[in-house]
Amino acid sequence: MLAAQYNIEDYGAIANDELDDTLAIRKAFSACEEADGGEVFIPAGIFIVSRQGTESPIIEIPSNTTVSGEGTSSTLKFDPEVNNTNFWRMLGAGPTGCQNVTIRDIHLDGSNTFMSYDKGKTPEQNYGVFFYNTKATIENVTIHDCLVENFSGDCIAMSKGCRNMTVRDVSLRNFVRQGIQMGGDSGSHDYLVTGCQDLEGEVKSAGSTIHVEHADGLKGVQITNNRCSQSILAGGVDGIIISNNVIQGRLAGNGNLNAVITGNFIRGRDDLKRFVVQFGYSNGLIFKNNIIIGNHEEAGGIYVWGSSRYRPEPSRNVLIADNLIQVRGDGIQLNGVDHGSISNNIISPVGAKTNIVQKRSQNIRLDTVAP
Structure with missing residues (x-):
């Protein structure tokens, strides 16, 4: 009817x-x-x-x-x-x-x-x-x-x-x-x-x-x-999948639990001096098979952080693998992360500031990172 x-x-x-x-x-x-x-x-x-x-x-x-x-x-x-x-x-x-x-x-x-x-x-x-x-x-x-x-x-x-x-x-x-x-x-x-x-x-x-x-x-x-x-900013969710998006700007989010980020193309704006991708206070983060391009000479690739003066808990259980990262700043930076794995990422150009930076982080496994 x-x-x-x-x-x-x-x-x-x-x-x-x-x-x-x-x-x-x-x-x-x-x-x-x-x-x-x-x-x-x-x-x-x-x-x-x-x-x-x-x-x-x-x-x-x-x-x-x-x-x-x-x-x-x-x-x-x-x-x-x-x-x-x-x-x-x-x-x-x-x-x-x-x-x-x-x-x-x-x-x-x-x-x-x-x-x-x-x-x-x-x-x-x-x-x-x-x-x-x-x-x-x-x-x-x-x-x-x-x-x-x-x-x-x-x-x-x-x-x-x-x-x-x-x-x-x-x-x-x-x-x-x-x-x-x-x-x-x-x-x-x-x-x-x-x-x-x-x-x-x-x-x-x-x-x-x-x-x-x-x-x-x-x-x-x-x-x-x-x-x-105009970017994707997504935080505070238990169980979030961000996949196969074309993003001009940034991809960021704080406080996610059990997040899967895969297959995205993320190009930073020409004036973006910060990291193109940033996640804070994550517990369970899989970041795989993404392409990240930073257009500004100071732009970094991926930044995962935790343990600040505002919130003591670190980001935990972080997997970053099989990504292509084209920036001139830091390729990947962990700052306040407990337990993680970084493997098989291609970070280019060779003249990038630093491929991987660890600060206040522990129990991090580093496998092959291609130049």
């Missing part, structure tokens, strides 16, 4: 008239909720969305709902007033959470006019998709084949209360903070981000294409086959 379809134009939304369509769009979602689910359809055209009061999100997606459109021609766009205020979140879950939700084939436009982050002035809490709930569950959510752009905060954010979340084949552009932001709590688990990319734009982002922080117990994250021009 086909699910009922709720076309927002049937509830009063009018495309391309530059007038606010928020209440009409909400009526379509309310009708879908009363029917215990269905498909809310966004036809071709631009429909204006604005915050009516203090609600967050502005449009609540009920359980058992597909939000669909005709591709990038189906646009939900913030009113330009968004640039004068904060905490506008376009789509998300209501106070009772939601389950079994799909968002596909639509275009979300945040109407941002800030070209870079200006602390205290940029409204950095204006998001496209915002899934967050401290009292209810958000689960079995898939976002795919969408264009999400022009947000002064994050394009897509998922955090507390979330589990079984998938973001697939989504294009991002012109985000001031993060492209895709992930966090969680002790009940959050199983996030997949795959096939996503950030498109060339005009905004100078202060964040990352894909970002994991405030994980707070999050388990089971997979970040694979993405194209990222």
Whole structure:
């Protein structure tokens, strides 16, 4: 049996008239909720969305709902007033959470006019998709084949209360903070981000294409086959796989437990003087079969660290093997690591500052490292 379809134009939304369509769009979602689910359809055209009061999100997606459109021609766009205020979140879950939700084939436009982050002035809490709930569950959510752009905060954010979340084949552009932001709590688990990319734009982002922080117990994250021009920063997860991504910038993360990093191509920005790859306070880290290129003459390759004045525990159980590292700074540096193995890495050019540096580290096995 086909699910009922709720076309927002049937509830009063009018495309391309530059007038606010928020209440009409909400009526379509309310009708879908009363029917215990269905498909809310966004036809071709631009429909204006604005915050009516203090609600967050502005449009609540009920359980058992597909939000669909005709591709990038189906646009939900913030009113330009968004640039004068904060905490506008376009789509998300209501106070009772939601389950079994799909968002596909639509275009979300945040109407941002800030070209870079200006602390205290940029409204950095204006998001496209915002899934967050401290009292209810958000689960079995898939976002795919969408264009999400022009947000002064994050394009897509998922955090507390979330589990079984998938973001697939989504294009991002012109985000001031993060492209895709992930966090969680002790009940959050199983996030997949795959096939996503950030498109060339005009905004100078202060964040990352894909970002994991405030994980707070999050388990089971997979970040694979993405194209990222603004780095991947991912930390605090128990069980994380980062694989087969093309990254321009950095790959970094602190506090991961049981991490597998494999098959990535990571090219440092021309102005990046630090290590291209950095992981801190890791317990169980496999870093294999990656290519790392540092463009700046001071850039290093891989830095794994722990045992600082802020946290006494070292990084533990670290395996770094079979990587190609092309930098002119230190190839690999361990600083505060207990138990590890470094083997069969190719570090070039021969004129690199130092192939391997160990500081405050113990129980490290060094096998063949090719020049």
